[in-house]
Amino acid sequence: MTTLMGDESRVAQIDKYRVLVEPPRADLLALVDVAAQVAQVPMATINLITDTEQHQIATHGFDASVCSREDSMCALVLHAGAPVIVPDATQDPRFADNPFVTGVIGNVRFYATHQLVTPEGVVIGTLCVFDEVPRTLTDEQEQALVSLAARVVDLLELELRTRELKRSNEALAAFAGQVSHDLRNPLTAVSMSLKMMDEEIDGDEDLAFLLKRAIGGADRMQSLIDDLLKFARVGGELQRGPVDFAAVVRDALEDLAVPLSDATVMVGDLPTILGDAVQLRAVVQNLVANAAKFTRAGAPPHIEIDSSRTGERWRIVICDRGPGIPEDQRERVFLPLARIDEEVEGSGIGLSTCRRIIEAHGGRIGLADAPYGGTCAWFELPEG
Structure with a gap:
């Protein structure tokens, strides 16, 4: 049951980022390029792992693909909580029979990965670097892998927040336009009535003072409505x-x-x-x-x-x-x-x-x- 709930949370998080249904993003492609350079390996990828599949959403050195979760190397260490570094996967019992190692899908020997953890604490996948010859990472390279994995999540979150803000602003603009339009006519009638009353007053200074205050308030409200209408209308077709x-x-x-x-x-x-x-x-x-x-x-x-x-x-x-x-x-x-x-x-x-x-x-x-x-x-x- 825990695994099921974990899968549901992960799939929900991945769906929010919309990276499985859109073309590879340039910022993520650039980041895996950096990961490969830092680790000094020919191949790197960002893997997102759903309940059934592994999706390579950005790759360096090979073409991205989708495989079953059962074939994924990263799925085996998805909750390791720390970088996983394997100098030679053929000598590691966790991976020796994996199709990415045996030649069925690939010939991975060196393999290093770190988890992608969202701000909510959900592990959605990994940043992975690998090679077809045995090797290892220095401490500095390992720390760089950890840092780059965090930057992957930062980029996903930034795009998500930007999309949410745009949607919120569009809704706010529509609301502002509708409310402003609905208020404009009755306020105009109130303002005109107050001004007509002001013109008819003769000698009652207290009433004249109150009317001028009311007119000033109505004018300020009209100005606010005009500003709201401008806010709702601008930025459209230029x-x-x-x-x-x-x-x-x-x-x-x-x-x-x-x-x-x-x-x-x-x-x-x-x-x-x-x-x-x-x-x-x-x-x-x-x-x-x-x-x-x-x-x-x-x-x-x-x-x-x-x-x-x-x-x-x-x-x-x-x-x-x-x-x-x-x-x-x-x-x-x-x-x-x-x-x-x-x-x-x-x-x-x-x-x-x-x-x-x-x-x-x-x-x-x-x-x-x-x-x-x-x-x-x-x-x-x-x-x-």
Whole structure:
């Protein structure tokens, strides 16, 4: 019964990673190449073992295949809990009659393997290196095999989490769009009614004060709904064309003339990149607006905008001299509705919208320390 439950857990874990139904992944192929080089052997493989079969999902030095679990060498030592190193498999009673050793399937002599253990503690397979001549591993090579096995699981987990995050973001975007749409019409009616009442009031200062507060709240809610709709809509089909970032910045600065009225803004040389001009302008305007909002007490905004090129990518950087963002918060602020300073006006949607736009363009976005204190918001985009 224990074996059955173990098999069920392992099969469930393997199914989550989806590597048995998709083409060999380049990152896993690269990793088995490294394993073979480190062990100085001609062959290496990542084996995932189900209840009935062994699947070679990435190989070096030979073609991948599927065999029955009964024929698998790795299945025999799947729960060893430590590296298994066999200098000559013909001399080891566990493997001497195995078809991978006898010549029926292969002629393995040297064999070394380490288990692949998921974060939940489930052993799903092995990272295996082998040769057709007897040999052994040094202590350093053995430790490298252990480390590389852990990296296999890291890569599987990273792809799984990326897929789950994408699905979650898509669901969140759909939800945000539906809720925003449903709220927009009744809120518009409430806001219009409040404003009409405000126009009719004459002399009642207390009532006028309450109405203005209500109107302000309705306007802020309308702004939040508009932000949610933008978040739900961006990042879809892009209307690509040349985007002159110098012109984009000029337009953004003009639109933000009021919050930037006492700001110092320095703009360097900026490139022209292929992309969606409307969506990328929204990114620049949002990042510049943030730089204008987050300032040190008593200090006017100081903003520097510049670019640099690395390989086939351009990096646009917008730096301020504000209070900065703690390093452990720099990823969280890109989540929808996440905010650092509740006293600064905003919906918490802007940075998450920027990330959706930049990632839709095949780029990256992040935050870093500014040279003179404050924060540098940056994004990278491919040239074409």
